[in-house]
Amino acid sequence: MSSFQTFHHPPSTPSSSAMPALSSASALHSLLDSVPLKPMFQRLPGLWILLLIPFAIFGPIYTPVLFSLYYLSLHLIFLANNIRSAYAVYIAYHSSILYSTTNWIEKYRADVPNAGYGDADYHDMPYGSVEHVVIIPNYKETWDTLCETLDILASHGRALTQYRVCLAMEQGEQGSEDKARSLMDKYQNNFLQITFTMHPLGQPGEIRGKSSNVAWAARQMSTSLANESTNKIITVMDADTAFAEDYFASITYHYCVAPASDRKIMMFAPATVFDRNSNDVPVFVRVTDMFWSVGVISNLYPSSSVKIPCSAYSVSMDLAINVRFWDAGPEAIGEDMHMYLKCFFATDGKVIVKSIFSPASQCNIEGEGTGWNGYVSNLSARYTQGKRHLWGSLDTGYVLRRTLLRMIAPGYEPTVDTTGTSFPESGFKPSVLAFLFHRMFESHILMGHMFILMFFTSIFLPVNQSSFYYWFSVAIFSRLTSNPVHAWVAFAVGISFWVRIAILVPNVVMITYYEHYQRWVGRTRWELLAQQEECKRLERMNDPSQAYVEEEDVSLKNHREFMEQLNRPSLGSDMSIFKVTSSAELTPVVQPLGIRASLASYRDFPSHLFDWAYIPFAGFAFGVLPLIHAQLSHLFTEHLDYKVAAKPVLHRPQHEPISVEPPAYSSVVDSADVVSIVVKSAAAQIPVSRFDRKDFIDESCSSPCPSVSTDSNRDEGFFDEDDSASISFPSGSNSGLATSHASSSSLRLQLSH
Template sequence: MLGWVTRCLPGFSLISLALLLLCAFTDILESPMLKGFLPTPSITPPTQNGPWSGLGLAQKAFIIYTVLLHVHTFGFTIRLAWSISRTLQSTKEVFQRRLATSPFPSPKPTRPEYQLYSDAPPSPVSLPDATISSFDKKDFITVHELTEKELIHAIILPNYCEDLHTLETTLKVLASHPRAKSQYEIYLAMEQKEAIAADKAGHLVSTFEHCFLDIHTTFHPAGIKGEIAGKSSNVACAARRIMEVHRTELKMDCCDVMVTVMDADTHLSRDYFTEILRLHYLHEDEADRSIYCCPILFDRNSHEVPALVRCADLMWGFAGLSTMYPGTWISIPTSVYSLPLSLAEKVGGWDSDPTAIGEDMHMLLKCYFETAGNIISRVVHSPASQCNVSSDSRHGWRRTVDTCAARYRQALRHMWGALDTGFAARRTLGYLRFHHRCSFLHPRHFALLSLLWEAHFLPAHLTIVMIFSVIYKFLTPATQIHPTLAWAFTVTEILRALSFIGMNGCLFLYEWWHKLHLDSRMEDMNEANIGDTGCARRLWYRPQFLIDRICFPIAGTVFGAVPTLHAVLSHFWTDRLVYRVSKKPTFSLEAVGLA
């Protein structure tokens, strides 16, 4: 019973909000527009002896709540602007560390070679014939790659019904990194029930087996009770394999293995892994309880998708980025994150039940509670390159409709992660029950609860409150609206306008950051001779990007509030969602996307 009640907390909050609105807006029944259709209640005229005089308890609660909702929304834009501005500066610093080069003459081999200072002897980095890279444009490596201390990066690439080309391109990008041959272990986390999973895995292993330190495949078995097909189950299965491979190091407590989980279409810069190495040894005393996350950037095909889809993905990226400002108590990973294998083993690995469908946030929460709130989230200021969802239809309105439908399915899967609110509630109650001195009275815990409320409650609540406010003002003459209620409507309208202006300022900063990262990524791809990764530049004066500045509230409603309502109401009768992979685009070698 407790499990059902806690998983339905967002749904119960909607019911509570509906009851509050019903009580607070009872006088709307007196509207002349509704007379004759609905019974009119008898209401005693209020006496105006103070700002709250004449208001019922429900109306007072509504005024306070609607103002707090809008203040929080405006605060989000301020926090986001701060995060983007600092991320922009930190990304520049990452690139400057790369440019602090040390000359390293190469013998001009027929295939590229990188000398890495580590315990292992220098080893060549050779890509498969179809993806041979030409690295001799730069005959140096970064200062932070010249280190005696190294990490093994166990990279989990979960995929379920993903396109083969998408996986090949992702592996090509990873194989182009200087550390790939000596430090990267790839784990292709497949789903057994996928008909061609074994064929795909065999092809990828044979193609890329010489590009990495090692490459493994795992197949999550079908039909296990309590588990679902999808990213979380695939990652859990692959993680168990990693622990088996490194069991000896784990037992000896000398395991320098970093596990990175990424989406099948994610392209990571070599700077991502270099920064993790730097942060890991810079904070070595806290390394065993650190989790690393990075911002995500949709810079591959955003010029080809409808404005609503582009704006929805912008808002999704902004949600994670807004938690990555300096001094934050905790950051929420989105799609990509890393943590030490020792920490993953300590917390019992990844969950694979239906409540873990939001696998990135769920793992952060699990680490948080298993360490009694002592987890440390560190931001890696090397953004992950992502694709917007796409459609198989070639042109016209059908492509637009199909892409929007695919984006809604993806949004529903994201919002299904509201189950994590129930998970956090159960774990919090457990600690309050069994621990006399609970660390969850720490400000970090309240910050975490605030982020969960922002992710799983705010979108739907704000939309509902706005709609009812508009309806109330439309149906009620201004002379009959209580002055304090009218004040609340005015304040919230001002806050919405300021939030709109603030989000446009965030888009302005975002375009600088987008260009900085895209230029660097395309330079890396050109040097690696990988031309089919996609490139979508944002030119602010183009009409399609000017539209973004006014469309994001609509996109936030269609792909934020609506799927949240869909998900949390569905949780009253089920916690299972059929995991459907969104279609990703295929890029030609000539795809430069200058639009």
């Protein structure tokens, strides 16, 4: 059990001197229970919009100073946002290269005292002891989509010893249990555990959607693991999200090296990238999602005190338990931001969020049909998704309510004891709370208010004589007042115009580095890894005594041609991470990534740069309009009819063997546990963890086969054709859920020549 305790009310047996305070607190709590704070605060953004319209029309006349300050402030905040975004994308690009080229277990051994080459027997959190509880909420997802996501996870070197996969199914989907059981049967030998939960219909206070499904699954997994949470991290990911292996490797590292007390208040927020089907959707949808990724990245730079995750993220199980898991009500429809905010207030702003620059690869939403109808359907689907995303502006009211309650009634909401952490002081830091308010303003207020003020200013204020409707503005303004435009208003409007022009500068920087970032994470790192593997394969196939001496040797020739390609200027600076240590030796630095998703959309330079020209139109259609739509709707309801976004459909035979890009460099095998070992042959290398069916093994073998035992201390992760390996799959107790563990018996592989 966690050493942290949650509490709601004061101790049940107070001293006599504390009785008046207890009575006062109880009375205040009772009063707060009777006040409808939640519906009051959720309506504030919508009311603000309604009040902003008359302010935009009459403010320049009757409150010119206030109008000018607010108008100019919005533009300056927007400029600061763009500068920060440019900086954050620059950091994300360089950090993504660093993440892809870092051997995280070696870094762990280097950074942890007494770790040595083993798995840190003297450290309180050995690298191999961390378990990842991967929750995949899904509803009416196709078999192929789920298989591909599981294939990708199963290709990771430590999936067999550290991944507990939970398929979070919905009872409302017909046949969901049969689908889950079939997937369990297929992947039972690929993970430490694979199980599923069935979220029941009609739970009191819940809404349909991701938040309620994740909340149910996380509770069930915690219960099934007997609340043994000290070494477990919950990862929430969509059914079509693809994580590379270095995502889990890096969060394992960050979790292990953190002080034990800090692990209990940790979250992990990855960057995002839409690199799967982006070339198959309208440019308006594509550029909207690219800008959405920029928005996520903009708050992940390392020194940021507020880092809000998006869509896919990880939470220490200790923290999830102590904040009582995910909320499942209407205001939690944006479950990613809402869970962060819940943890933020439960820890008095001390929640530790690590930025992870191995991004979550995601699909763009797609419509139905083809041709013009399909195009319009896609735009409509993206608007619906945008409204659902911005329905999360309910969280602005949530922040205001939690702040008020924390000020007037400490202890009214559950909190987490942070004693012993790196932040032992009690209460919020004002600067951190101010940063949170600023981020919420940027997310849910800024663009809507800027649009409204700019729209009405352009129509009613006669300040731009070059405008073709200047005469109309003069006529309208003269009917409202006989006075000229106030000097402050004219100054604010004029300066704001030049601020908008100045925003182009950080935008150019941001676009440049975002293109580099997407090229690296979506293409270059995968191609480099594949080329590394091919070079190593060619080297192993040749006689070591001849391969590096014979000038005309095919392997050497191919290797040198490859090196020439790496140094071509057209490939850009991404290739500089390779270091040549001799005329025929390539030092590989791109670490194992697992297999990549079957869909991939590459961005071509410079043609795709024109996409960014559509930002003003896409931002208005899929940002400003759904934001205003959602917030005005909140005046009447907090409930949204949740619709699952349509994504690309994969087509492959249901029983097709899992396709794996053969990794030449496996994760390092620890003496304390067994991970997937790569079988080396002249033709290919196949991770042992991929042999999920006996018929697949039989097809790969012939008889007789050599059978020579190998030493478990070999950390290279390979064994020769004249060797075989006994690989023990860890067993686990039945959790009480529908579950399947890797077989506890040893599996002896026989290899054919």
